[in-house]
Amino acid sequence: MQKLEFYVTAAPGTEEALRDELSELGFAQVRLNRGGIPFFGSLEDGWRACLETRLGQRVMLLLGRYAANSPQSFYEGALKLPWQLYLSPAQSISTAAYVHESQGENPNFVALKLKDAIVDSQRQHWSERSDVERQNPDLRAFAYWSRGKASVYLDLSGEPLFKRGYRLSGGQAPLKETMAAAVLRLAGWDRKTPLIDPMCGSASLLIEAALWAGNVAPGIWRQRFGFERWANFDELAQEKMSALRGACRHKSSGQHPRITGSDIDPEALKRAQENARSAGLRLSFRQMPLRELQPEGQRRFLVCNPPYGVRLEAENRLFQELGSAIQRLHGWRCAILAGSPACLRNINLPPEKIFNLKNGSIDCQLAVYEVP
Missing domain, CATH: 3.30.2130.30 (VC0802-like)
Structure with missing residues (x-):
């Protein structure tokens, strides 16, 4: 063939x-x-x-x-x-x-x-x-x-593939699911280390992490892909596609390490919880400011996409708080997707890796740190 x-x-x-x-x-x-x-x-x-x-x-x-x-x-x-x-x-x-x-x-x-x-x-x-x-x-x-x-x-896709089908609400400028998945892979998360996002927003990073760790196919929620509307997609093709979806479900374990999200915005946390439930996940969320983030117990992996484009004074204060928080997380691995150069300037550590990315039309840097 x-x-x-x-x-x-x-x-x-x-x-x-x-x-x-x-x-x-x-x-x-x-x-x-x-x-x-x-x-x-x-x-x-x-x-x-x-x-x-x-x-x-x-x-x-x-x-x-x-x-x-x-x-x-x-x-x-x-x-x-x-x-x-x-x-x-x-x-x-x-x-x-x-x-x-x-x-x-x-x-x-x-x-x-x-x-x-x-x-x-x-x-x-x-x-x-x-x-x-x-x-x-x-x-x-x-x-x-x-x-x-x-x-x-x-x-073949129809709608772009970041539209997984589980998101109920996104809030302002949510991180696309495909970029969230890329950030986790590039940052080197092993799918075993407990994960935390202290500025989780609508929880794109956390949900994609849980789905990846649990081997849940990201397209499993899609009602229909583009190719399912083509002239050659007959009854036999429908049967084959149904079998493919079934095989994906069979491969899924649904198991993941502890994954936690926090944010100071209660509305953002509500959206995060709704999206996680829609994806069939039970994740931990709590309202907490960055200044309260502490290295409790075992080594963890921090990942976040700090907001940017807010008022300059508020943005600088947020980035200073993030830099101070990371300094406290001894033994942790931290990955920051920064859409503003000011964000990384406030982290007084040499990054282990830096990746130049684009979040939509915005130039970003993904910086990965091992905190001594």
């Missing part, structure tokens, strides 16, 4: 962690690439990636790759692709494109040419065409065009 090529997109700075994750999950021919990680396998492997990747943002299936030196040759190449394998006129579509500056073309224009190729191909096969639906299409197609070569992908 011919192997298909897939591409799992990654947030900037998380590519190596995503490569390691996909390798651990048993996907074949995984290799490091900027912006995402390719692998090869069956269509069912692509489905499994949607269910099991914690770090991947989207899972894409390569439909075809061809030479294209002009908008017309781009269109002609796209027209020849086997759209009828995955799409009928009954399904709606949307298109998007990334175009390297070497091509000198507008991405919106290229996305339009891709749409033209799809519907013209349909007219040749069925004398009918799909409707365009920008917000909630049945099939999303994406083109990458650079230096005379075009690659066209189908998005």
